[in-house]
Amino acid sequence: xxxxxxxxxxxxxxxxxxxxxxxxxxxxxxxxxxxxxxxxxxxxxxxxxxxxxxxxxxxxxxxxxxxxxxxxxxxxxxxxxxxxxxxxxxxxxxxxxxxxxxxxxxxxxxxxxxxxxxx
Amino acid sequence: xxxxxxxxxxxxxxxxxxxxxxxxxxxxxxxxxxxxxxxxxxxxxxxxxxxxxxxxxxxxxxxxxxxxxxxxxxxxxxxxxxxxxxxxxxxxxxxxxxxxxxxxxxx
Numbered sequence: 001x002x003x004x005x006x007x008x009x010x011x012x013x014x015x016x017x018x019x020x021x022x023x024x025x026x027x028x029x030x031x032x033x034x035x036x037x038x039x040x041x042x043x044x045x046x047x048x049x050x051x052x053x054x055x056x057x058x059x060x061x062x063x064x065x066x067x068x069x070x071x072x073x074x075x076x077x078x079x080x081x082x083x084x085x086x087x088x089x090x091x092x093x094x095x096x097x098x099x100x101x102x103x104x105x106x107x108x109x110x111x112x113x114x115x116x117x118x119x
Numbered sequence: 120x121x122x123x124x125x126x127x128x129x130x131x132x133x134x135x136x137x138x139x140x141x142x143x144x145x146x147x148x149x150x151x152x153x154x155x156x157x158x159x160x161x162x163x164x165x166x167x168x169x170x171x172x173x174x175x176x177x178x179x180x181x182x183x184x185x186x187x188x189x190x191x192x193x194x195x196x197x198x199x200x201x202x203x204x205x206x207x208x209x210x211x212x213x214x215x216x217x218x219x220x221x222x223x224x225x226x
Contacts, residue, residue: 044206044218044219044220045155045157045163045206045208045217045220047208047214047215047216047217050215059213059214061214062120062214095162100165100168102168102169102172103151103153103168103169103210104151104210104213105153105165105168105210106155106163107165107174109162109163109164110162111161111162112162
């Protein structure tokens with residue numbers, strides 16, 4: 001069974017940093033693109049970042065470029081999101097998601113971890 | 120970036136109703152359109168990709184159609200488990216975008 005378990009969320013002050021982790025199991029992690037998708041409280045979904053199987057390609061939504069970094073460790077079956085210079089508008093539940101082999105859609109999701117940016 | 124617009128934002132329906140949700144793209148995305156279902160406090164669930172391909176395990180009462188800029192998600196006979204929020208997502212470009220969502224409520 002595919003499982004994605006996020007961790008690392010919490011309360012952080014504006015301008016602060018936080019690193020999210022996602023532990024993957026139940027599939028060959030190194031064979032899949034992986035992504036982060038977020039959802040602000042009461043709002044819709046927003047794709048944040050993608051990373052290729054070997055980490056050689058990374059893509060970001062414009063609003064996080066230069067502040068967030070997606071990375072992965074295939075030996076540890078883990079995905080990460082380093083978030084710097086956090087803003088109030090980054091407050092959201094952050095989901096780790098597996099990109100389907102059928103295209104750039106998300107066929108498995110974690111339960112999400114809440115990041116709150118507030119003073 | 121490609122903008123995705125869903126309508127309606129809220130829909131009230133009864134069990135057994137046929138329900139249709141529309142998603143429009145700001146430019147042509149061919150058939151690169153997916154649909155997700157999300158229930159409160161839960162992660163989204165993939166229903167349909169490439170406009171009309173049903174994800175494994177998804178009931179056949181869900182169907183998708185369209186191409187170019189206009190797409191629809193149809194639930195042929197609404198079931199109690201289908202009351203949720205539905206999102207479309209374009210997967211035509213590296214910059215992925217979702218629609219604003221359609222909440223399907225009990226009438």
